Amino acid sequence: MNTETNKKSSELFEEAKILMPGGVSSPVRAIKPYPFYTTGAKGAHLRTADGITLIDCCMAYGPLILGHAHPEIGSAIEEQLERGWLYGTPSPFEPEFAKMITGDHPGMDMVRFVSSGSEATMAAIRLARGFTGKKDIVKIEGGFHGAHDAVLVKAGSGATTMGVPDSAGVLSDLVAHTRQVPYNDPEALEAVLAKNSDVAALIIEPVLGNIGPVLPQDGYLKEIRKITKAHDVLLIFDEVITGYRVGIGGAQKKFGVKPDLTTLGKIIGGGLPIGAFGGRREIMELVAPQGPVYQAGTFSGNPLSLTAGIATLRYLHENASLYKNLEEKGRALEEGIGDMGGGCFVRLGSMFKYFFRSSPPKDYREVKECDTAAFPVFWKKMLDTNIFLPPSQFETNFLSEAHTDHDLAALAQAYRKCR
Numbered sequence: 001m002n003t004e005t006n007k008k009s010s011e012l013f014e015e016a017k018i019l020m021p022g023g024v025s026s027p028v029r030a031i032k033p034y035p036f037y038t039t040g041a042k043g044a045h046l047r048t049a050d051g052i053t054l055i056d057c058c059m060a061y062g063p064l065i066l067g068h069a070h071p072e073i074g075s076a077i078e079e080q081l082e083r084g085w086l087y088g089t090p091s092p093f094e095p096e097f098a099k100m101i102t103g104d105h106p107g108m109d110m111v112r113f114v115s116s117g118s119e120a121t122m123a124a125i126r127l128a129r130g131f132t133g134k135k136d137i138v139k140i141e142g143g144f145h146g147a148h149d150a151v152l153v154k155a156g157s158g159a160t161t162m163g164v165p166d167s168a169g170v171l172s173d174l175v176a177h178t179r180q181v182p183y184n185d186p187e188a189l190e191a192v193l194a195k196n197s198d199v200a201a202l203i204i205e206p207v208l209g210n211i212g213p214v215l216p217q218d219g220y221l222k223e224i225r226k227i228t229k230a231h232d233v234l235l236i237f238d239e240v241i242t243g244y245r246v247g248i249g250g251a252q253k254k255f256g257v258k259p260d261l262t263t264l265g266k267i268i269g270g271g272l273p274i275g276a277f278g279g280r281r282e283i284m285e286l287v288a289p290q291g292p293v294y295q296a297g298t299f300s301g302n303p304l305s306l307t308a309g310i311a312t313l314r315y316l317h318e319n320a321s322l323y324k325n326l327e328e329k330g331r332a333l334e335e336g337i338g339d340m341g342g343g344c345f346v347r348l349g350s351m352f353k354y355f356f357r358s359s360p361p362k363d364y365r366e367v368k369e370c371d372t373a374a375f376p377v378f379w380k381k382m383l384d385t386n387i388f389l390p391p392s393q394f395e396t397n398f399l400s401e402a403h404t405d406h407d408l409a410a411l412a413q414a415y416r417k418c419r
């Protein structure tokens with residue numbers, strides 16, 4: 001695809017720019033000079049308004065582990081449409097879905113459904129404060145937990161300093177309560193917690209997805225579990241990406257570390273909007289109406305998202321070889337790309353990225369060392385080859401069950417050609 005000749009997309013963007021800030025509904029989509037507009041999607045492919053078919057390695061930033069418009073999820077949604085799509089009352093889907101999710105996650109005795117991952121982390125942080133009676137939170141530099149105030153903190157402001165807002169409109173008084181430590185650095189966490197007894201929780205993506213994948217070093221997650229426990233600090237695993245991506249039970253199951261609270265989103269909605277937070281029973285019992293920590297939502301637990309979610313989780317459970325197949329697809333791509341020099345391929349199952357850096361980064365500072373000038377050139381060449389990668393050097397790329405051997409071969413060839 002040649003971005004100069006997409007007449008329909010450029011016209012749509014001209015109109016959108018006047019009506020919507022930046023012309024888009026979420027900042028990362030504002031590709032320059034204008035984004036392509038998608039009018040259809042199936043399997044591993046996107047179809048643009050100008051009639052071009054692209055191989056998709058963004059997969060809506062993670063939710064679509066089964067690919068676009070999966071027929072089984074589609075028919076579950078269609079069947080539910082007949083029965084209505086919003087009740088405003090409890091539905092039988094809720095206990096059914098809650099049973100699946102708590103059954104899969106060692107760290108979740110109870111769960112509350114919400115409508116996005118951002119909402120889930122916002123509520124989990126409030127709950128951690130409500131449970132511990134403490135004020136501060138610690139997050140990981142480069143970790144992303146959605147677009148709300150407490151977590152919109154400038155990265156790289158250092159372990160012992162107070163947080164600095166990463167967005168206009170966020171009060172510095174508020175982010176002063178958010179501290180940051182580097183990933184894969186248990187000593188830095190220990191130092192912050194030793195100095196500050198007012199920390200309610202550490203919130204962490206167990207595998208850094210939003211600048212990655214950046215993988216946990218051996219023993220790191222177990223170590224931070226020990227440290228948080230020793231300081232009476234809750235451990236929140238933000239598994240919005242890793243949940244059902246790195247396997248059933250997410251990173252907590254894969255790495256054998258039990259957090260106090262877990263947030264989920266993305267895959268559990270089967271492509272429809274969703275979020276969830278859950279954790280130890282004694283903590284979750286503080287959530288309203290059972291307890292004093294308020295949380296509510298008009299669309300929470302809506303029957304359509306839950307239908308798609310249940311169908312997806314059922315599919316993941318029933319297709320025993322699915323994660324093995326995803327691993328094999330990932331490996332095939334990795335081997336197909338091979339060693340191109342000047343960069344490195346990092347992968348965990350179906351999460352991957354080619355970093356413009358000679359060795360795999362271990363934290364945000366090392367990710368920032370990537371060749372930021374080379375990436376946009378490479379990205380544009382890939383798009384011209386009809387391959388859509390997330391339009392940011394920092395986002396994780398995803399494979400789905402729908403990526404065929406043919407897609408993977410085309411991808412590997414394109415990487416070699418465009419690098």
Ligand SMILES: *Cc1c(COP(=O)(O)O)cnc(C)c1O
Pocket residue numbers: 115116117118119121144145146147205209210238239240241265266274275
């Ligand atoms: C995507 C994401 C979120 C935010 O989820 P939304 O549904 O976009 O609000 C939170 N945490 C992590 C780790 C994410 O990847």
